[in-house]
Amino acid sequence: MMNRIGKIIILLLIVFTAFCGCASDEEKKAAHLDKGKAYLEASEYKNAELELKNAIQIDPEYLEAYLQLGQAYLMTGNPREAFRAYTMVARLDPENMDAQLKLATFFMLGSKLKEAREKVDLVLNRDPANIDALFLLAGILDRQENLSEAVSVFEKILKIDVEKTKAYLGLARTLTRQGKLEDAEEHLKAAVKSDAKNPRTHLALFSFYITQKKYDAALAVIKAAIAENSANPDLYVVLGNFYFIRKDRDQAEAAFLKGIDIAPEKVKPYVAAAGFYDATGSREKTLAMYGKALDLQTDDVRLLHAVARYHFKIGEPDAARTYVEKIFEQKPGYFPARMLEGEIYIQKKRFDQALGVFEQLVKDEPRSARVHYFMGIAQLGKGEYKTARSSLLKAIELNSGDIKARLVLADLYLRERAMDLAQEESRQVLKLLPDNYPARMIMGNALMMQGNQDAAAESFRELIRIDPKNPAGYYRLGLLQHLMKQYDRSMVNLEKARQINPRLMDVFTQIVLVHGARKEFDAALARCDKQSEIFKDSPKLLALVQNLKGEVYLARKDIASAEKCFQDALIQNPDFLRPYYALARIYRSARKDDQAIAQYQAILEKNPEQATPHMLLGTIYDMQKRFDLSEEHYRAALKNNPDFAPAANNLSYLLANQDKNLDEALGLAQQAKEKIPEDPSVMDTLGLVYYQKGLYDSAIREFSDSLEKIADNPTVHYHLGMAYYKKQDLEQARQQLEKALSLSTDFDEAQTARKILSEF
Numbered sequence: 001m002m003n004r005i006g007k008i009i010i011l012l013l014i015v016f017t018a019f020c021g022c023a024s025d026e027e028k029k030a031a032h033l034d035k036g037k038a039y040l041e042a043s044e045y046k047n048a049e050l051e052l053k054n055a056i057q058i059d060p061e062y063l064e065a066y067l068q069l070g071q072a073y074l075m076t077g078n079p080r081e082a083f084r085a086y087t088m089v090a091r092l093d094p095e096n097m098d099a100q101l102k103l104a105t106f107f108m109l110g111s112k113l114k115e116a117r118e119k120v121d122l123v124l125n126r127d128p129a130n131i132d133a134l135f136l137l138a139g140i141l142d143r144q145e146n147l148s149e150a151v152s153v154f155e156k157i158l159k160i161d162v163e164k165t166k167a168y169l170g171l172a173r174t175l176t177r178q179g180k181l182e183d184a185e186e187h188l189k190a191a192v193k194s195d196a197k198n199p200r201t202h203l204a205l206f207s208f209y210i211t212q213k214k215y216d217a218a219l220a221v222i223k224a225a226i227a228e229n230s231a232n233p234d235l236y237v238v239l240g241n242f243y244f245i246r247k248d249r250d251q252a253e254a255a256f257l258k259g260i261d262i263a264p265e266k267v268k269p270y271v272a273a274a275g276f277y278d279a280t281g282s283r284e285k286t287l288a289m290y291g292k293a294l295d296l297q298t299d300d301v302r303l304l305h306a307v308a309r310y311h312f313k314i315g316e317p318d319a320a321r322t323y324v325e326k327i328f329e330q331k332p333g334y335f336p337a338r339m340l341e342g343e344i345y346i347q348k349k350r351f352d353q354a355l356g357v358f359e360q361l362v363k364d365e366p367r368s369a370r371v372h373y374f375m376g377i378a379q380l381g382k383g384e385y386k387t388a389r390s391s392l393l394k395a396i397e398l399n400s401g402d403i404k405a406r407l408v409l410a411d412l413y414l415r416e417r418a419m420d421l422a423q424e425e426s427r428q429v430l431k432l433l434p435d436n437y438p439a440r441m442i443m444g445n446a447l448m449m450q451g452n453q454d455a456a457a458e459s460f461r462e463l464i465r466i467d468p469k470n471p472a473g474y475y476r477l478g479l480l481q482h483l484m485k486q487y488d489r490s491m492v493n494l495e496k497a498r499q500i501n502p503r504l505m506d507v508f509t510q511i512v513l514v515h516g517a518r519k520e521f522d523a524a525l526a527r528c529d530k531q532s533e534i535f536k537d538s539p540k541l542l543a544l545v546q547n548l549k550g551e552v553y554l555a556r557k558d559i560a561s562a563e564k565c566f567q568d569a570l571i572q573n574p575d576f577l578r579p580y581y582a583l584a585r586i587y588r589s590a591r592k593d594d595q596a597i598a599q600y601q602a603i604l605e606k607n608p609e610q611a612t613p614h615m616l617l618g619t620i621y622d623m624q625k626r627f628d629l630s631e632e633h634y635r636a637a638l639k640n641n642p643d644f645a646p647a648a649n650n651l652s653y654l655l656a657n658q659d660k661n662l663d664e665a666l667g668l669a670q671q672a673k674e675k676i677p678e679d680p681s682v683m684d685t686l687g688l689v690y691y692q693k694g695l696y697d698s699a700i701r702e703f704s705d706s707l708e709k710i711a712d713n714p715t716v717h718y719h720l721g722m723a724y725y726k727k728q729d730l731e732q733a734r735q736q737l738e739k740a741l742s743l744s745t746d747f748d749e750a751q752t753a754r755k756i757l758s759e760f
Contacts, residue, residue, distance in 0.1 A: 029058040036068050048072040061484050063092045097123045104136050113140050129160050150174045166508050169204050199229050233263035237272040254727040265295045303326045305336050313530035317344045351381035369399035385697040410442045415704040435466045465704040471497035475507050512548055521535050524552045543573035574612050577681045584619040611641035653685040656692050665689045680709035684716050691723050699723040720728040
């Protein structure tokens with residue numbers, strides 16, 4: 001009997017415990033739901049998510065919790081999780097039309113129009129007058145290009161909807177797409193009339209008039225909007241932008257400042273004014289406006305980024321970096337700031353750090369064309385042309401309209417002498433932007449290098465048409481005509497370029513060369529004297545003129561005057577390479593080597609801590625092929641002046657040519673390139689070092705850059721040909737080696753060039 005009673009008691013205890021446990025779970029999930037709702041009302045969405053998830057963990061089919069959770073995800077901008085939550089609601093309660101409509105919206109935003117239509121039809125079958133469902137249906141039809149049906153749906157909404165504004169605006173958009181502009185205008189006017197206090201209706205009509213280029217009507221609309229909403233600063237921003245586009249800067253400035261005046265506590269008018277002052281070139285006012293905006297919102301990462309971008313734009317990377325660091329304090333992974341950080345490194349030529357940033361960004365955002373583009377730029381900065389090409393191609397693959405990437409790639413192909421590829425990239429740009437100046441320039445240069453002179457001339461004439469105030473088009477056409485021996489035409493275009501900018505050294509040089517080709521030596525010398533007056537305050541440019549003047553005297557066989565000009569060039573700029581070679585050639589041809597050596601040694605005996613005499617001695621010994629002595633003097637020059645670029649360049653060339661100490665040679669060549677980056681001899685030297693190290697793409701780039709400036713140098717053509725030969729690009733190799741031999745038959749490597757050609 002006792003056993004039986006005991007069993008009954010135990011059974012009752014189990015039932016009681018289970019009952020109490022269930023009641024406890026119900027209470028717990030209800031408590032979590034209540035807390036979640038409270039957090040939602042307080043806009044504490046992350047806390048709301050946590051509470052609602054706790055409720056669902058207790059009851060995986062808790063309908064009300066899923067409804068609230070979907071709302072929380074929407075508020076935090078997490079559409080994927082919101083979609084999952086509302087999918088669960090629809091499964092648990094198929095009659096919940098609100099959830100069905102939200103799912104329809106997600107499907108439409110994801111371009112899954114069939115699934116969206118199924119959900120909308122489900123709602124409309126139950127409630128044909130459901131306004132939200134009808135708007136979604138109209139949107140789906142619009143996306144499907146079924147404009148007539150979309151119009152019918154909007155008209156149905158107008159019959160049902162009391163407010164009508166949204167329907168008027170939607171109907172107007174669809175009618176505009178149909179080309180029914182008068183009807184669209186009437187519905188936009190009806191929207192304004194039905195809701196005159198709503199700025200959105202005015203702005204829709206304003207935008208319509210702007211697209212139709214009815215500027216007076218647009219101005220009247222925005223002024224009417226301001227009259228109805230005089231305390232709305234955003235409308236003054238719109239008015240300011242309108243005036244700016246219409247090139248009425250005074251009225252634009254007044255509108256932006258009015259927006260600030262009526263709402264000094266709002267950030268947007270200050271940012272708009274900063275943009276205006278930036279566009280009009282007022283640096284101080286731009287910074288002042290950004291400063292006032294930051295006073296209002298010190299920690300706004302978007303505002304901090306805008307300010308950082310502005311400093312970067314005006315060439316203040318350190319200031320930009322300061323704001324980037326402030327952004328990282330607020331939001332360490334902020335993508336725009338990380339991008340800017342990489343761009344700052346590029347601007348400061350810190351390419352290793354830039355690559356570190358962009359390599360990480362590629363992992364995080366592999367589909368970002370912009371990231372791949374800047375990674376390519378950083379790789380170019382490091383001389384990694386093959387990987388740069390791959391990055392740029394990836395950027396274009398992700399965004400075929402990436403103009404910047406195509407232009408950089410086209411320029412890279414041009415320098416690598418891949419003319420067809422350079423033209424193709426330029427052609428793609430010109431399809432999108434027919435008057436793109438850089439693309440047209442690359443096209444013309446590629447055609448000129450291919451020997452297609454007529455087509456090249458047409459491209460350069462297009463440059464002149466696109467921008468008649470830019471001297472580059474006249475210069476390139478004049479250069480081409482010089483090569484074609486059309487000297488009169490060449491001079492006409494070169495003179496036009498000179499008139500636009502008298503300080504362009506390339507233009508002046510070509511004018512002197514045309515005079516030289518005509519044997520007009522007096523005219524060439526007169527040009528040099530006139531240009532010296534223009535450059536009298538610039539020693540480096542004066543050195544260029546004196547060197548060119550010396551070349552003219554050499555052509556006239558006035559050796560004494562030529563020697564003086566070259567010496568004067570070195571007085572003006574001791575870092576200038578060409579006068580050293582010119583003087584050495586003069587001494588060699590006059591058999592005055594020993595006299596010159598004795599002269600410079602005597603100078604060094606009086607003052608041994610000079611770099612220039614050592615440089616001259618090294619150059620003379622170089623030409624005598626007494627390389628041990630030339631190396632000794634180049635090293636002595638560098639000992640006296642470690643930053644002496646000419647000696648660094650020549651020592652590097654000497655080492656590379658003998659295939660020894662290549663790491664030292666590379667360091668010396670890079671040192672010279674940093675000091676005198678535009679010197680073609682330095683480009684040739686760096687290219688030779690790359691060649692000897694087996695970096696043929698980098699070598700080709702440097703040799704090609706050198707030939708841009710000294711196109712008739714047989715040695716550089718030979719170097720370029722050998723780089724192509726090592727790459728197994730035999731056609732390019734043949735062209736360059738033949739070009740070298742056509743320019744000279746007795747340069748140092750001529751025999752090797754002939755031997756290589758005999759193997760083809």
